Amino acid sequence: MSDSSNVIEYMADLGRNARRAARVVAAASAGTKNRALLAMAEALEAARPTLAEENRKDLEAGEANGLDAAMLDRLALKPATIDGMIEGLRQVAALPDPCGAITDMNFRPSGIQVGKMRVPLGVVGIIYESRPNVTIDAASLCLKSGNAAILRGGSEAIHSNRAIAACLKKGLAEAGLPETAVQVVETTDRAAVGELIAMPEYVDVIVPRGGKGLIERISRDARVPVIKHLDGICHVFIDAKADLDKAFNIALNAKTHRYGVCNAMETLLVDQTVAAEILPRLADAYAEKGVELRGCERTRALIEAQTATEEDWATEYLAPVLAIRVVDGLDEAMDHIAQYSSQHTEAIVTEDYTRARRFLHEVDSSSVMVNASTRFADGFEYGLGAEIGISTDKIHARGPVGLEGLTSQKWIVLGDGHIRN
Template identity: 65%
Template sequence: MKQDINVYMQELGIKARKASSTLAAVESKTKNDALHAIADKLIANTETLKTENAKDLEAGKAKGLDNAMLDRLALTDASIKQMAEGLRQIAALADPVGEINDLNYMPSGIQVGQMRVPLGVIGIIYESRPNVTADAAALCLKSGNATILRGGSEAIHSNKAVAQCIQDGLKEAGLPSECVQVVEVTDREAVGELLRLKDYVDVIIPRGGKGLIERVSNDSLIPVIKHLDGICHVYIDDDADKEKSLKVTFNSKSQRYGTCNTLETLLVAKSRASEILPELHSLFVEEGVELRGCEQTQQIIDCSPASEEDWQTEYLAPILAIKVVADLDEAIQHINTYSSQHTESIITQDITKTRRFMREVDSASVMVNASTRFADGFEYGLGAEIGISTDKLHARGPVGLIGLTSLKYVVFGDGHIRQ
């Protein structure tokens, strides 16, 4: 059986590599036609998608999946429409492939520039959200990459049904169906094989919980674009505007609790703590947010004590850790020690401290006077995102179409030789 899975995955890899050559060279119109055709197929096959999805939901219930998981697994008329709409939005984005930057003449007489090209073959490993199948495939397709998709086994019927729509759409646009392949083996060993296909797969993108991402990064022989935690900070500086402080802090924590760009630890300059913390306390208590403070915080407001562990925790829940700091130096030091390098924001009116915070905080997104909740591909104008990277190499922060491409050098000469 293990041997069969090995052969099966190798074949997917070989086919994907072959399809990627075709896909790298096709014109934008063909890719956009395919995206629209896939969207049409999804709408036209709404009933089939729901029937197949019902099988997964039933099995999921029998298996005892909790309501949140069943919710993410469910396909409805509305979610199918949304999937189709997402594909049309990606079709409307500019195609980054083939663009040549900075074509310059060199002293030797040759012209040198860089052309944006697809990465090649992308492996996506995700949990039981069938909409990721369409969404990830579309971003990879638009950026000229072939994709191998491996979704959670709980969504296998739904994923296969979505995959059928994708393949019909590709065919209608005249593209090889191997541009997007769904792994149909639910055995966990298939993931292991995918992570070892380094001759055929150029990058792995895991999407899901921390457990999945850690497992994938540890086992992969292929480079991984990933995001682990989102331990995001807001720092209210001595020179912060009070209204902006309250507004941005409240929004960063409360606009949504379960997202990676949600505020988890608030830092407040000592000089402003007794003025601002009581007002924040009222706002958050009314909202039902539990506050955990350092000793100085506890002297100002009524809250539970924060321990060392709190500074290291991504709550993903209505809980906020608060620490009073002496100044910007201590704030930056705390952030660069405990942050997961996702997103941090300073609230200040002072330009010098803004400059320092922007330069010295080593995170994927660094903000001034703005909610951490803005750290998102749509809000950054990328049109869509395949994920948010907390790595430094290749892509950092929200990853859109550009993050799924690379640059190769192009050189134009006229018989030029090196002296």
């Protein structure tokens, strides 16, 4: 009991600190924020020996606790990982400041001028798992967008995260910003997460990064808006009028470029008029890459594949497995997508203008593509410069979320003594 009330008090303290710091960071100039980011990069550079030492403690504890090789790999702060963190800070410093941009400023019939100014959200809470480098990603994006941040990493990375936090504080102090503008939760008590997502008075939005289980739990329990990225059940539809060479390349790239990513294709839909021509060609290429195929009956009549079950259509494999369905045209393809898609990314391959136009208009996903691989759904590819995640929700931010997704717009009104009659 005394323990949990300690966590409540500790988290409320972080919240109050963040709320106060948020006003300062929101008013800070782009120059000040950039100075802090570059000073953080220098502090990381100088702290390489400490970072290695603290990371070793986490790795040893992780081994003792039986973490698997993949987990330990994500936990490791190799020299190249630290290079990446430093480079990331410099890149975010080089991005334009989204804050303060005034748009749509117009005179109204009453004589007032009305427009919008882009502003920070306030305090952002980030909850993530083992990778300690996320601490830097998240901190830099929150700071650049004028927000205060509270970062809650995995308990298995606690020593690494504390060492990184010291570098963040150093950078903030050197730029004259409050050290509480970016706070790392320094307790491993799991109750801290429950508190962080239930303090609307101190936290304006939560961004969870990690496995689906973590994100579902947070979305369910949060008393604060959540910007989240769940499943990526992405589809490619090869239309009757597809250029089959483009279709071949896109279907291959979307599945096999990387398997464990949310923008990889999980289901291939093929119009029945071209299935006999394209599927055997693709099946050979997938076989060469070791991709397991699961198909509908019409697919299985053309190529070797396991029988796809209802569950296959609704599964994000994140693995070299592909579900394939032969459909009777665009409407059946869009019906399938409407029923099974996670609204992440869908692509059509077609040379037909009208069907491309309908697909773009009618498919309700965060990214909709014509003649391009789903793998392009990514903040860097879209030109955001950096990405805090991908949102499959429609409220606030949709698709790749960069600095702008961490901001809002307020209305500004300029008058000259105007009153309303």
